[in-house]
Amino acid sequence: MNAAEFRAAITARAVAEGFSAVGYCAPSAIPEAAGRLAAFVAAGRHGQMGWMAERMSWRGDPAALWPEARTVIMLAESYAPGYDPLAVLAARDRAAVSCYAQGRDYHDLVKKRLKRVGRWLIEEAAKGSEAAEIKVFVDTAPVMEKPLAEAAGLGWQGKHTNLVSRDLGSWFFLGAIFTTLDLPKDEAETDRCGSCRACLDICPTGAFPAPRQLDARRCISYLTIEYRGPVDEALRPLLGNRVYGCDDCLAVCPWNKFAQAARETGYAARVGAPPLAELAALDDAGFRERFSGSPIKRIGRDRFLRNVLYAIGNSRDRRLREAAAAHLGDADPAVADAARWAVGRLAE
Structure with missing residues (x-):
């Protein structure tokens, strides 16, 4: 397979594993991220999250995190709830828990899926006599997933700073596979919030x-x-x-009208x-x-x-x-x- 064919095969494999969308960008695709992060921390808006101030050089520049990486594969996984999350706010004697925390820990579920896709990628590359290395990340490493996902065409950072997708709305987790393979890249998504606030x-x-x-x-x-x-x-x-x-x-x-139902049963509200x-x-x-x-x-x-x-x-x-x-x-x-x-x- 050539690079474009291999990329298509990776996407198909990721969707088969349960991911909702896949995009590709270069590690150097978010040059503005470092400055935004530095301004955020300088203003003290990170509060007690000291880990955001640590390793800012890695967090703001994925190419510095792993210089050998040539492609960042960004993957989205829907956890869209089948209910109105705001309804519970009227039940004052009951606890309101965020939708993402209603089921099993997404860190575990997404990372296992990323590793399966990553292992498959390495094995398939080896069949073509090409050595491939990978690193997978889910929210716990110095990686700015949202800017990378925007650069990979998965969505755009809305006015609430979270990622919004035309196909998934707001309800999805992000995972990243960094690889030494040089794969075709996607165009960055454009802002579609308009005048909505x-x-x-x-x-x-x-x-x-x-x-x-x-x-x-x-x-x-x-x-x-x-x-x-x-x-x-x-x-x-x-x-x-x-x-x-x-x-x-x-x-x-409003983009949640396009949200896809979660395929992972582990995200069901328990x-x-x-x-x-x-x-x-x-x-x-x-x-x-x-x-x-x-x-x-x-x-x-x-x-x-x-x-x-x-x-x-x-x-x-x-x-x-x-x-x-x-x-x-x-x-x-x-x-x-x-x-x-x-x-x-x-x-x-």
Whole structure:
């Protein structure tokens, strides 16, 4: 096979493995990324995510991450929910959990699929007497997946900074295969947001200073997942009943009318919208057992319980006062503080 034929075969294999879309770009295709990242970090908008400031030379320049790479294969995998993610926000006595965390941890599922495609690529290249090396990445390495995916034609970064696709809407994960093979590249996708600003207007905390700019320090996903310690009291009421992540800016995107149903059964909702009282009663062992195999498990019981107590404080349901008061003496200062705040809110 020539390069174009091999590329077509890779795409077919990736789709057969369960990916929804595949695109190709050069490692040098995002020259503006380094400057944008540096400005983001210099403004302090990364908050406690120190890993974003580390290895910025690699994160901003994929060619520096692995100089031998000639092609970046970007792959998208749909996790589109079959329900309205915003409906649960009205159920104040229940927990709202981001769609992506409703099923099994996507890191594991996507990486296994990437490795299968990668192994096949190496084997097929060897049949043509060509040596191929690969590296696979899913969200945990210094790789800027969204700019690379845009350069590979999979979508564009919308005004909420997330990737939007004409074929997948907003609901998809990204994975990357770096390879030493020089394969034909795609044209970058163009911005198709137009005058729409639904994602900016719905944000409860005003986390977007301007279109395509995010201040993570005000983002509910950051505050409930990445942020350690007590959340600013001015922001707590704005969290509502969101205990892990936030889907608001994704859910209102008009392009979601083209979203494809998730093919991976592991993404099916198994967490649901559990009662806040039930979650507040979990000890560490119970938390680990309940969220085994879920991305929720990685934040630990203390941070999760802190979020649950904020949600209880926002519930306006005085029946939950005892569930909050039970944690006033918790060993974790942030949990005890959240319990104090929740009890005070319910007493108002």
